[in-house]
Amino acid sequence: MTRSLLFQFVGLTAVVTAIVGALLIYVVPNGQxxxxxxxxxxxxxxxxxxxAVSVTSALEQEDLEALAGLNSSVRDDPxxxxxxxxxxxxxxxxxxxxxxxDSDVTTADIDSERYLVARQPVSTTILxxxxxxxxxxxxxxxxxxxxxxxxxxxFLIFLALQIIYARQLSVRVLLPIIxxxxxxxxxxxxxYQGALRKHNRDDEIxxxxxxLRRLKTNLRLKNRENRRILASxxxxxxxxxxxxxxxxxxxxxxxxxxxxxxxxxxxxxxxSLDLMSAEQQTKENGEYLVIAKRGAKxxxxxxxxxxxxxxxxxxxxxxxxxxIELRHFVSGIGSTINTLFGDSDVEFVIQNDLPxxxxxxxxxxxxxxxxxxxxxxxxxxxxxxxxxFEASALQDSPIDAEVLFAVVDTGMGISPEDVKRIDEPxxxxxxxxxxxxxxxxxxxxxVKRISEAMFSRLNVSSEVGVGSVFDFSIRLAKSDAVERSExxxxxxxxxxxxxxxxxxRRFLYVEDSITNQLVMTAMLDRLGVSxxxxxxxxxxxxxxxxxxxxxxxxxxxxPEFSGIDLLDWVTxxxxxxxxxxxxxCTANANTDAIAEFKAMGFQGVLTKPLSxxxxxxxxxxxx
Amino acid sequence: MPKxxxxxxVGLALAWASGVSRAADEQVYILVNAPSSAEVSEDSAKAxxxxxxxxxxxxxxxxxxxxxxxxxxxxxxxxxxxxxxGTIMQRTWFRLVFGGRVNAPKYFDSDEQIVSWxxxxxxxxxxxxxxxxxxxxxxxxxxxxS
Numbered sequence: 001m002t003r004s005l006l007f008q009f010v011g012l013t014a015v016v017t018a019i020v021g022a023l024l025i026y027v028v029p030n031g032q033x034x035x036x037x038x039x040x041x042x043x044x045x046x047x048x049x050x051x052a053v054s055v056t057s058a059l060e061q062e063d064l065e066a067l068a069g070l071n072s073s074v075r076d077d078p079x080x081x082x083x084x085x086x087x088x089x090x091x092x093x094x095x096x097x098x099x100x101x102d103s104d105v106t107t108a109d110i111d112s113e114r115y116l117v118a119r120q121p122v123s124t125t126i127l128x129x130x131x132x133x134x135x136x137x138x139x140x141x142x143x144x145x146x147x148x149x150x151x152x153x154x155f156l157i158f159l160a161l162q163i164i165y166a167r168q169l170s171v172r173v174l175l176p177i178i179x180x181x182x183x184x185x186x187x188x189x190x191x192y193q194g195a196l197r198k199h200n201r202d203d204e205i206x207x208x209x210x211x212l213r214r215l216k217t218n219l220r221l222k223n224r225e226n227r228r229i230l231a232s233x234x235x236x237x238x239x240x241x242x243x244x245x246x247x248x249x250x251x252x253x254x255x256x257x258x259x260x261x262x263x264x265x266x267x268x269x270x271x272s273l274d275l276m277s278a279e280q281q282t283k284e285n286g287e288y289l290v291i292a293k294r295g296a297k298x299x300x301x302x303x304x305x306x307x308x309x310x311x312x313x314x315x316x317x318x319x320x321x322x323x324i325e326l327r328h329f330v331s332g333i334g335s336t337i338n339t340l341f342g343d344s345d346v347e348f349v350i351q352n353d354l355p356x357x358x359x360x361x362x363x364x365x366x367x368x369x370x371x372x373x374x375x376x377x378x379x380x381x382x383x384x385x386x387x388x389f390e391a392s393a394l395q396d397s398p399i400d401a402e403v404l405f406a407v408v409d410t411g412m413g414i415s416p417e418d419v420k421r422i423d424e425p426x427x428x429x430x431x432x433x434x435x436x437x438x439x440x441x442x443x444x445x446x447v448k449r450i451s452e453a454m455f456s457r458l459n460v461s462s463e464v465g466v467g468s469v470f471d472f473s474i475r476l477a478k479s480d481a482v483e484r485s486e487x488x489x490x491x492x493x494x495x496x497x498x499x500x501x502x503x504x505r506r507f508l509y510v511e512d513s514i515t516n517q518l519v520m521t522a523m524l525d526r527l528g529v530s531x532x533x534x535x536x537x538x539x540x541x542x543x544x545x546x547x548x549x550x551x552x553x554x555x556x557x558x559p560e561f562s563g564i565d566l567l568d569w570v571t572x573x574x575x576x577x578x579x580x581x582x583x584x585c586t587a588n589a590n591t592d593a594i595a596e597f598k599a600m601g602f603q604g605v606l607t608k609p610l611s612x613x614x615x616x617x618x619x620x621x622x623x
Numbered sequence: 624m625p626k627x628x629x630x631x632x633v634g635l636a637l638a639w640a641s642g643v644s645r646a647a648d649e650q651v652y653i654l655v656n657a658p659s660s661a662e663v664s665e666d667s668a669k670a671x672x673x674x675x676x677x678x679x680x681x682x683x684x685x686x687x688x689x690x691x692x693x694x695x696x697x698x699x700x701x702x703x704x705x706x707x708x709g710t711i712m713q714r715t716w717f718r719l720v721f722g723g724r725v726n727a728p729k730y731f732d733s734d735e736q737i738v739s740w741x742x743x744x745x746x747x748x749x750x751x752x753x754x755x756x757x758x759x760x761x762x763x764x765x766x767x768x769s
Contacts, residue, residue, distance in 0.1 A: 101722030
């Protein structure tokens, strides 16, 4: 608005001035000239006619006095007229007489631009020709130029007025508007500093200035109020955030505690059952052991589901990809699930159409979790017929493969309304049946989260009384040669099972739970590992400093001093056990916790509940 | 030959003889009524008559008096004064008057009118052709010329 308006105004003023100047200096004088010439031509024509009559009379009637009278009037005319009589016509034309007598006019001048002429024919007995009355155009020019002086003066006056007008308009209107624009801009950027110039005017500009001043004051007050409110809100937000953080920390702490308190006894139960299974049992006791182990593992699975669900409410699923041969992996899942079908009437069919081999990068634990969840649900809700586990490659290239997994059952089916809610947390389609079926209802929600993390989507189609199909497809990158060789080596190491070479190292196990002490002792004895067990961190450091130990496995959560305190003491001074490797043993085994323990200085983390297989793998990993 | 024819022939002969005789007796007189009755030479008078001069020596404007086209002396005056025809004399005087060099002349149909006017107006100069010297007033100078 501002600068362009000023430039527009200046431009307009200049244009108007130029137009007026052109009018006054060019158009008007030219118009005047044309008028004068027209007027002169008319007068000359009239005079030429009078002369023609007089010449005719003078020649026919020998009355030369009238002619002399005309000459007097021509002589007195200030316009410098010349009267000529041309005898003959065209090529015969010659100048017969001219007045004034001393004029140097020739016949050639008559048709030149130097003169404005009027002609009248004359025909007498002694003379035939043309009377020509002439006026030099310079005389008209002189008259026009005489007019120019007042016109120039008028233009200069107009120019001066324009300048004054332009200046007044700029100073009194445009510059205040520009200033107001700048002030409005500053107010728009919440810049309320700087004083506003006072305009002692009672016109519109003065009103505008007053309005802006009021606006600035109001905005500054409002801004101040807003800042106060904002500060108050920020305080409130800070309080709420602190409360929320506290609540989350409390929840995390509760979860960690619950995880530890549930897993620790489970660790004991499962380990003890494993140990008992290794002993000779009666057929009945053997069956009871199987039932007990199954129950314990189911309970562990449920606890893990709950912990996974709780963790994924706050953070996204983290996948740890490694190279696996997918066809073999599917076969393994099938074999594991096959045990669930045992003596039932339901047939379990594995349709593994994947090419062999097909090496892909995937998180095997999470993929197994998804497939086992789906297959487990299919088994749970199918009483007759079959459950089919299908795996096929929709697309296979050297870079990646799109793999389709499907679980088809002939179970009770799911109504369309329940299909929409199937992956809601805690929802079981069979809730209306007074919870006939076990489970937390979190399984499919977990399956959905994992599949989404793998950029896939679980599809469900079902018909009540007929059965259901759960399927999803995922695009998996092909593994390269290095990744495959590492996987193979890892597999080979796993396959190279017991017996372990004799363990020469000496282990110290620090654990406050007597139950866990007994279990660990039994397992270490079974594996032929030389060890001692203490009940606290202080006992542990005393033992370490006084006797040589090569490996320290310590519980974390202990009364008085924790496993972390023990780590610190060992780091400062391990005494006789200098160089011992320190491992944490804990039921709080989420990804973050494990990373934290390693960051503290633990060389690894054993997760409770430990099985003898876990302990065996651990010993192998020590090298 | 019939009588009337003879008589006609004799009359014509007598008229021609009269004209010849008359012509043999006519004289061109320049009449000058100069201002202050000053003596004027023949050449000065002729110069005025020919439009070569506008004014008398005294500076007063001269008025030239000439026979008109209707006068019997029209052509003769043109021949004696301008050595040209009457038409040319008229054209010449027209050009001179038109150019503003001289004043407009007076034209009369007879010598008597010319004489009468010159007698009356001082500053006039004119030409008559007669076999006897014209009767002029005391201030008028008569200059015979050939």
